[in-house]
Amino acid sequence: xxxxxxxxxxxxxxxxxxxxxxxxxxxxxxxxxxxxxxxxxxxxxxxxxxxxxxxxxxxxxxxxxxxxxxxxxxxxxxxxxxxxxxxxxxxxxxxxxxxxxxxxxxxxxxxxxxxxxxxxxxxxxxxxxxxxxxxxxxxxxxxxxxxxxxxxxxxxxxxxxxxxxxxxxxxxxxxxxxxxxxxxxxxxxxxxxxxxxxxxxxxxxxxxxxxxxxxxxxxxxxxxxxxxxxxxxxxxxxxxxxxxxxxxxxxxxxxxxxxxxxxxxxxxxxxxxxxxxxxxxxxxxxxxxxxxxxxxxxxxxxxxxxxxxxxxxxxxxxxxxxxxxxxxxxxxxxxxxxxxxxxxxxxxxxxxxxxxxxxxxxxxxxxxxxxxxxxxxxxxxxxxxxxxxxxxxxxxxxxxxxxxxxxxxxxxxxxxxxxxxxxxxxxxxxxxxxxxxxxxxxxxxxxxxxxxxxxxxxxxxxxxxxxxxxxxxxxxxxxxxxxxxxxxxxxxxxxxxxxxxxxxxxxxxxxxxxxxxxxxxxxxx
Numbered sequence: 218x219x220x221x222x223x224x225x226x227x228x229x230x231x232x233x234x235x236x237x238x239x240x241x242x243x244x245x246x247x248x249x250x251x252x253x254x255x256x257x258x259x260x261x262x263x264x265x266x267x268x269x270x271x272x273x274x275x276x277x278x279x280x281x282x283x284x285x286x287x288x289x290x291x292x293x294x295x296x297x298x299x300x301x302x303x304x305x306x307x308x309x310x311x312x313x314x315x316x317x318x319x320x321x322x323x324x325x326x327x328x329x330x331x332x333x334x335x336x337x338x339x340x341x342x343x344x345x346x347x348x349x350x351x352x353x354x355x356x357x358x359x360x361x362x363x364x365x366x367x368x369x370x371x372x373x374x375x376x377x378x379x380x381x382x383x384x385x386x387x388x389x390x391x392x393x394x395x396x397x398x399x400x401x402x403x404x405x406x407x408x409x410x411x412x413x414x415x416x417x418x419x420x421x422x423x424x425x426x427x428x429x430x431x432x433x434x435x436x437x438x439x440x441x442x443x444x445x446x447x448x449x450x451x452x453x454x455x456x457x458x459x460x461x462x463x464x465x466x467x468x469x470x471x472x473x474x475x476x477x478x479x480x481x482x483x484x485x486x487x488x489x490x491x492x493x494x495x496x497x498x499x500x501x502x503x504x505x506x507x508x509x510x511x512x513x514x515x516x517x518x519x520x521x522x523x524x525x526x527x528x529x530x531x532x533x534x535x536x537x538x539x540x541x542x543x544x545x546x547x548x549x550x551x552x553x554x555x556x557x558x559x560x561x562x563x564x565x566x567x568x569x570x571x572x573x574x575x576x577x578x579x580x581x582x583x584x585x586x587x588x589x590x591x592x593x594x595x596x597x598x599x600x601x602x603x604x605x606x607x608x609x610x611x612x613x614x615x616x617x618x619x620x621x622x623x624x625x626x627x628x629x630x631x632x633x634x635x636x637x638x639x640x641x642x643x644x645x646x647x648x649x650x651x652x653x654x655x656x657x658x659x660x661x662x663x664x665x666x667x668x669x670x671x672x673x674x675x676x677x678x679x680x681x682x683x684x685x686x687x688x689x690x691x692x693x694x695x696x697x698x699x700x701x702x703x704x705x706x707x708x709x710x711x712x713x714x715x716x717x718x719x720x721x722x723x724x725x726x727x728x729x730x731x732x733x734x735x736x737x738x739x740x741x742x
Contacts, residue, residue: 240264240272241598248591249276251608256458257584258445259287263484264576264595265492272576273481279581280443281460290427292441292478293579295564296557299477301512302419302487303399303411304346304541308495308508309418315406318343318511318540322398326405329398330377336385342402345395346540347516349388351381355726357394358471359654362727363560363697364674365468369411372470373401378652379732389517389538393474393727400473411473423490423503425483435478436463442581444561448695451623452721454615458582461561461696468673475557484566484577491553491568492575512540513553513570519543527610531593548600558583558725560696565592574599586612622723633684638704640686640712642666645704649715649735657715657735668702689720698728712737 241247252260259277263270275287310316319341322329331337336351344350357379360372367375376394383390400411407414412430420428429435443463449456469476479487486498494509495502515537524532533545542553550569557564561581565588568575578591590608597605638645646661659680660667666680668690678692686704690697698719705714717730 241594244272245274245276251587251591252276255584255587255612257580257582257587258458259291259442259581260587261287261289261291261293261442261481261579262576262591263289263481263488265485265488265574267573268489268493268498270482270485270489273485275481279441281445281458285440287442287581288440289481290440292427292429292435292438292480292483293564293581294435294442294444294478294559294562295579296475296559296562297393298555298557298564298566298577299473299475300346300396301491301541301555301566302415302477303396303403303473304512305419305504306403306411306415307342307346307399308504308512308540310403310406311508311511312505316342316402322402325402326398329373332377332380333385336381339385342399343516343540344386345399345402347538348391348395349386349517350392350395351383351385351387352379352390352392352394353382353729353732354390354392355729356382356390356392356732357653358727358729359670359733360394360672361397361468361471363676363694365470366672366674367468367470369397369401369404369470369472372468373398375653375655389519391726393471396474397471403473415473415477419503420477420483423497424486424499425479427480428483429478430472430476432469432476438478440480441478442562442579444559445582446561446696447583451626452619452723453696453698453725454583454619454723455623462694475559479579481577481579484579488566488568488575488577492570492573513542513544515539515544519545525614528614530605531607547596548602550600552596563588565589567592567596569596569599572599586615618723622721625722626720635684637685638682638688639706640704640710644710645680645686645688645712647712648738649712650738651733651735654733656738657733659715698724700728700730 258281259279261275262272264272273289275291277287279285279287279291311318322340322342331340403411403414416430435441444461445458446461447454447456447458489498490503494506495504497503517538519536519538521533521536536545543555545552553570554567563583564579566577576595578588580588589611593607642665643661645666646659649657655672658669658671668678668680670676675694676697678690680688680702681691683689688702690700700717700719703716704712707713715735717733719728719730
């Protein structure tokens, strides 16, 4: 296949005559065997071929310890795969002439600010979706991870305090917070919240009848999956599966970045619309073919990963980010895809446009090896490639990564220097403020120091001394990633600054403790 940049625009939607009629032979039994071997609670898969649903079903249970089965109508939290639906909502507004992709954001949100005034003037709606703003990887995610008390507007207003890591439009760095800005923009333009607009104009209009855009609706859906994770080991990903508190989800402000829940039947409907370039199966359109072309058009070059030899066929020769979609090659074919993850649930949506085939895999656990293994097994099936035992290879890679993280933690835990702290514990207590996050309160009680992330409900716990003037968090909620908390002292021995970093070397990038720069509130004010 020619490199994407050499393809004529009209060729983006060309299909060959080749057609497939079914998923792989024995696929249903193989998925169940794999699920049981790995210990995943539940999984749901949708497959669409030439405009027809050839599979939409589930395996396993919605929640460990309960018997309710996963079926084709069980909704799963789908994380960042929802970014494409936020892009589709904007595409509808472009079709209606209410916005243009390259409109400055401040044309529709005059109060919006980035850190740099020049970027404030220049940043466009397209820029909000393609990860080239200059923000760092996951920067600002603690505003809504794992949850938040902030409104979307309050979250968007705090973007002004996020100091960029690179210059504007010079580099790719995945972010979520600018999708929150996109969601707020939809509200500013339409007068409807992102939740209402997406539910009415994208989900229901597109035949996604089970899907929800708000937590309250998801909680009121009996046929829903529950999130699970392995938390009983040395770090996240090791130990036994356990159900997470359903409240442990992204703050509502970040829903445009990943707050949707869909069933396999919903995913099949979405794949049909995408593969038909906006056309609805029963007639009419969700968005125009012109906007379909825009949403799949590469914008920001992404660095290509270096995979080990056993995974080399999965290594792309190019990767780029479009409007809510990732575009890359696999075995010489163009692939449109996106992954999604919220704590306790992960998803993958994949399309092979030239074959008019797409599929979505959703799990209510964090078993990435299984998810990627099934993804590449299905890709190879539709591309007529021999069996490569992808699941075993991906599972082994993730297990080695987790084992490396465990060994690092063991070595680190064995070697703290038994020095400090420099101050009596009460002198570390106080209210500290970061311009973008807000306040973190260090308290003291008879058992020692406590910590409270005030913007994040139930993100509180204790501080245990580590070494020197560094402490380690022990959160009341075991699902929250632990952090080192380091106090810097001035010449008079008073705390002048507090910094943090995740304890785990493989912590998810959304735990962006390292972006915090906390100062005593008296100094900040």
